[in-house]
Structures are given as C-alpha cells and as structure tokens.
Amino acid sequence: MKSFVPAPKSSDFPIENLPYGIFSTQQNPQHRIGVAIGEFILDLTTVHSFYPAKYHDVLTADVLNPLMSLGHEAWDEVRNITKNILLEGSELHLDELLKDKALVSMSAAQMHLPVNIGDYTDFYSSIHHATNVGIMFRGKDNALMPNWKHLPVGYHGRASSVVVSGTPIRRPFGQTQPVDGANPVFGPCRLFDFELEVAFFIGGPPTKLGEPVKVDDATKRVFGFVLMNDWSARDIQKWEYVPLGPFTAKNLGTTISPWVIPIAALEPFKVNNFPQDPAPFPYLRHENKFNFDIKLEVDIKSKGVSTTVCRSNYRNLYWTALQQIAHHTVTGCNLKPGDLMASGTISGDASDSFGSMLELSWKGTKSIPLLSGETRKFLQDGDEVVIRGYCQNDQIRIGFGSCSGVVLSATAYE
Structure with a gap:
C-alpha cells in the first residue's frame, strides 16, 4: 500500500x-x-x-x-x-x-481526550515490576504475594482524572510517614514518580450485569491501545494503601497518549504470550497469541535536555489483556464502550528497563544521572516525563506518538 x-x-x-x-x-x-x-x-x-x-x-x-x-x-x-x-x-x-x-x-x-471514560481499571501485570517492588518491601523470599500468579491483580482507579498528553500534573499534598513508627505529617509529596504503562479501551456493545466475557471472546472487546503514565505519590501511597490499596496517591492524574492504536495495526508484531507457571484456571487460559513487541522508552527532560532513563517492552507482561478482561468480568461485572484498562508498570529484567523511579533508584538508594548534569532519585518540579512506544520490523514502523506531562510545584494548601 x-x-x-x-x-x-x-x-x-x-x-x-x-x-x-x-x-x-x-x-x-x-x-x-x-x-x-x-x-x-x-x-x-x-x-x-x-x-x-x-x-x-x-x-x-x-x-x-x-x-x-x-x-x-x-x-x-x-x-x-x-x-x-x-x-x-x-x-x-x-x-x-x-x-x-x-x-x-x-x-x-x-x-x-479521545474517549468519554466511564470506568478505569489499573492492573499489576508485569512480573518483573511486581518482583522488584516485593523484594524492596518484603525481601526476596516473599517478593510475590501468594495470589499473584493465579489471577491478574488490579484496582479500580479514578476515571475523572485521566488526562490527555501535554496536560501538566501538579505535585500533590497528602499524609506521609517520614520514618517507620513515627506520627504522620501533612505536606507536599516528596517521592513523586512516573509509571510506564500501556492501556487499552473496551469496545463493542455494553455487556449486561451478571454476564462474564469469556477469554476467547475478549479479543472482540479490545478497540485499541494507548500509552499511559500512571503518576504516583510513593510516600503518600506507602502510608495510605493498607488495608484497601491505592487511593489519593493515584487519583492526582493519569496521562494517556492522544492516538488510539487499533489492534489491526499491531497484528504483525504479535509474539508468544509470557510463560505462565502454574497454569491458570481454565477461565483464564487462551492459546491464541495476544502479546505484542512494543518497544517502550521513558525520557526525563530537565533544563531543556532529555535523558532516556528506561527502555522496556510490552512483551514483559505476565498477564495478557484477554486474561485481564476475563478476570475483570468473571464475577459478572459489566463493561461499557470507552472503559479503560491499564497494564500496570511495565518493567523488564534489566536495571535500565525498570518502568518507575521507585525501581530505577531502588527505593531511593541510587541516583540516576541526567544528561543535564543533574541526578534524580524521584521527580522534581519542572521535570517533563515523555513516554514513547513503537513497533518496528524491516517493512514498517507502527508508533504510538508520545505521552508527556510536566510536573508543577505543589500549591500552598489553605
């Protein structure tokens, strides 16, 4: 053509x-x-x-x-x-x-924003990311929670704060616990982070409450993919997430790229699904490939200079989008066209493929050098985070464009 x-x-x-x-x-x-x-x-x-x-x-x-x-x-x-x-x-x-x-x-x-987003769900489907976070907070022996290899872990996010690429994101206020065991304090987030994600939009007619979507029918429900930055306030998250999971640390803004890439465009870049052991329950099993060789990069731009801090790949996801849909609806949860489902942070197995500053700095114990001459452990005010994604072979390149946002300083809390 x-x-x-x-x-x-x-x-x-x-x-x-x-x-x-x-x-x-x-x-x-x-x-x-x-x-x-x-x-x-x-x-x-x-x-x-x-x-x-x-x-x-x-x-x-x-x-x-x-x-x-x-x-x-x-x-x-x-x-x-x-x-x-x-x-x-x-x-x-x-x-x-x-x-x-x-x-x-x-x-x-x-x-x-390309879609009126009714509902937004964020998964936790990268085994390397989940393992890294588990090692940091629980140690190697208990890195993955007992349920992680049995079901796609996820949580319901805030659709109203999903924004299109280019929208600035303001550093949030919240409660944090600076030292374990100490009383909490209130103030601006100190450990502000990006999360490299890819999300997809649900399509097709609305489903009815009580009718699950079978995993083999889930391909008909994926309209297309976008890049995502699930901005995270790590210090706020640490204090608030027990016992019910992410809340205000995640609702401050979620950025998506403006162009929705159709599944048909990604067909030449399908790869084998990530090996799963143990085998999941039958409702989560599918033989057809639904994994993609999407190359992902994250830049931090400071003082006018961009530094690529992460190179990862969508193929690192343990749970596929089809399994995410099947598990999301196995209880009979209904879907609507325009619902948004995200992968969770996509990290590879190499240190330069980690999809968040939490991992790249290994919980703040390492400094990441920038080409501007600065270093980072977490994001600073004025930093612009730019996520890019593309598939490429000898014949064609299928790109996602970019997903970007600048970190604004926290405003005085009245």
Missing part, C-alpha cells in the same frame, strides 16, 4: 497504522475524529460521505465512544475504507479542494 500523504520510514503513522484521535483547530474549535497519517490528520467529518450512511453519525461525533460501541466487524470496515481513501489515485487524492480541507497539519491541531 502507498498513500499519497507522505510518511517517511521514521514516521509513527504510516498507512498501516491509522490510529484514531480527537482534535480541534484554532479555525474550527469543534472536537472531531481524526486519523493520523504521516504529519497530517485526516478529518473524518470532512470525508464522512465516503463511508456508508450507517456510519455518518458515528464518524461525525466528538468522541470515539459511538465508533467503539459498533464492534469489531464495523471497525474493520471503517478501517479498510479509510485506507482506500488515503491510497494514491483515490477520489480524495484527485480532488485538490477536498484534500486541502480534509488533511490538517498536526502542528495546527490541538489533541483532546
């Missing part, structure tokens, strides 16, 4: 990708659906007449939820039509006036 829209080999958005996002421009502030292609955005409101009438309302919506709700057969049809629109010699290619109107430069666009 060759598009008339240029996309060099280094581009995240060739015609084989075609991710969805929501954008606006200064000239047209309406939020609308776009598809990334090279350095441009195909405005679907402008070309919606190229699609069957049954999709017109969906493609002119201001969020992706209506498209997500249609199901995988509709997603495939819309994607194939979009490809044909962008091919050399297409009707759009030959219509100069329409082409100029339909293609918007990314540099002129403002990206928005």
